[in-house]
Amino acid sequence: MKKDIMICGVGGQGTVLASKIIAASAMDEGNTVHSAETIGMAQRGGAVTSHVRIGGDAFSPLIPIGGADLLIAFEPSEAVRNLRYLKKGGFVIVNRVPVIPTSLGTSSEYDGKAEIDFLQSRCRCLVVDSAGLCAPFGSTKFFNIAVLGTATGTGELGIKEDTIRNEIIKIVPERFLEKNLAAFEAGQKIGESYADQ
Secondary structure, three states: OOEEEEEEEEOOOOHHHHHHHHHHHHHHOOOOEEEEEEEOOHHHOOEEEEEEEEOOOOOOOOOOOOOEEEEEEOOHHHHHHOHHHEEEEEEEEEEOOOOOOHHHOOOOOOOOHHHHHHHHHHOEEEEEOHHHHHHHHOOHHHHHHHHHHHHHHHOOOOOOHHHHHHHHHHHOOHHHHHHHHHHHHHHHHHHHHHHOO
């Protein structure tokens, strides 16, 4: 398999864990994988991007501009900022819920709607509401695992459901495992519904 996947968000959203699960799952299926993270001031909500390159012909861990098959964005403005990496015909999965930078303060009118509209006008795009998706689990911190389910359900990830699930079981601490697996399944249903349209 050859697949270039970029994951982007802000510090604290679990983007790095999601990229590690994708990379490990791809290796479990016998693929060569290169990965790298670019982490801004993560403790302060800085930008975080992860590059995962699956396939033997990738000699650099960084995805070139216009090279990503799939962009998984945990935040709308980060999706727009990284859209230049998406190849023509590539696919975007984006969280509808924005993270307001602390520099803008609580009175900011940034709601992510303009960014979502822009994405939907430029590419194939599935918009996911992390608040609604994760409400049954009590925290949006489960979104990183749920969105892996969404990517698996759409078929765009290119990795088998069981492989991702087994990697979640290996990596996630046991006390959080049940909710994470439920979040994965909830996300997968959203992805399957999109794929069936």
